[in-house]
Amino acid sequence: MRASKALLTFDVVTLMPEMFLAISDYGVTGRAFKENIVNLNLWNPREFSMDLHKTVDDRTYGGGPGMLMTADPLVKSIEAAKKRQDKLGLKNSKVIHMTPRGKLLSHNEIKRLLSCEGLVIITSRYEGIDERVNNWVDEEVSIGDYVLSGGELPAMTMMDCLIRQLPGVLNDDESATQDSFVNGLLDHSHFTRPEIFKKMKVPEVLLSGDHEKIRLWRLKESLKLTWIKRPDLLAKKLLTKEEARLLEEIQIEQEQGSI
Numbered sequence: 671m672r673a674s675k676a677l678l679t680f681d682v683v684t685l686m687p688e689m690f691l692a693i694s695d696y697g698v699t700g701r702a703f704k705e706n707i708v709n710l711n712l713w714n715p716r717e718f719s720m721d722l723h724k725t726v727d728d729r730t731y732g733g734g735p736g737m738l739m740t741a742d743p744l745v746k747s748i749e750a751a752k753k754r755q756d757k758l759g760l761k762n763s764k765v766i767h768m769t770p771r772g773k774l775l776s777h778n779e780i781k782r783l784l785s786c787e788g789l790v791i792i793t794s795r796y797e798g799i800d801e802r803v804n805n806w807v808d809e810e811v812s813i814g815d816y817v818l819s820g821g822e823l824p825a826m827t828m829m830d831c832l833i834r835q836l837p838g839v840l841n842d843d844e845s846a847t848q849d850s851f852v853n854g855l856l857d858h859s860h861f862t863r864p865e866i867f868k869k870m871k872v873p874e875v876l877l878s879g880d881h882e883k884i885r886l887w888r889l890k891e892s893l894k895l896t897w898i899k900r901p902d903l904l905a906k907k908l909l910t911k912e913e914a915r916l917l918e919e920i921q922i923e924q925e926q927g928s929i
């Protein structure tokens with residue numbers, strides 16, 4: 671067990687706290703929680719609801735379909751969560767609402783959020799939250815241009831991205847430094863045993879033991895995949911001389927029809 675303070679503390683406001691077992695009890699993230707590299711506290715607005723039926727939603731003013739999460743139980747949850755984070759003395763603690771209208775999550779956004787020792791994450795259900803709750807929100811984050819039924823899966827997506835970047839979470843074998851997007855490119859392809867699978871061979875260079883050749887092959891493969899699958903990423907990236915030269919080779923090969 672790790673004695674020192676967690677590197678990142680999550681306080682999540684959710685009507686469905688059980689969903690977070692998916693991140694706290696499984697795989698790489700589960701290990702990070704178990705080892706106290708990260709902490710998770712769950713706040714259910716229903717427990718802060720003042721009426722007999724523990725209501726947390728209501729119809730919208732102006733009419734129309736759908737229900738909204740009411741302000742009072744949400745704000746009480748946020749304040750309780752923030753108070754806890756303040757007591758822990760967490761630096762740069764932020765309140766984030768997961769919503770499709772938020773800023774798109776990206777590797778750069780993840781890197782920026784890693785400066786926070788604490789995050790209070792609000793996940794909403796129904797059609798969203800009463801607009802006035804935004805006075806307690808520092809940032810709005812979305813995970814993509816599509817709509818999910820609630821903010822829990824987006825919150826866990828963001829939390830997983832953050833956790834795997836923390837020192838001590840991944841071992842050397844799992845290192846995040848070579849992941850897709852880290853250098854602005856997609857990851858290259860990978861092969862494992864057997865050497866021949868249904869008459870398909872592993873690229874010769876990977877069996878050569880020549881580390882420099884392998885590095886170049888992988889970089890070129892990364893560039894090729896990015897060029898084919900995500901040209902928008904290449905347009906945003908400043909290429910090194912080596913990358914520019916490899917990309918030129920790729921474009922020539924493509925013109926010659928060998929890709």
Ligand code: 6GU
Nearest residue numbers: 768769813814816818824
């Ligand atoms: Cl953060 N929430 C919901 N409900 N849907 C989303 C989203 C968030 N990001 C993309 N779609």
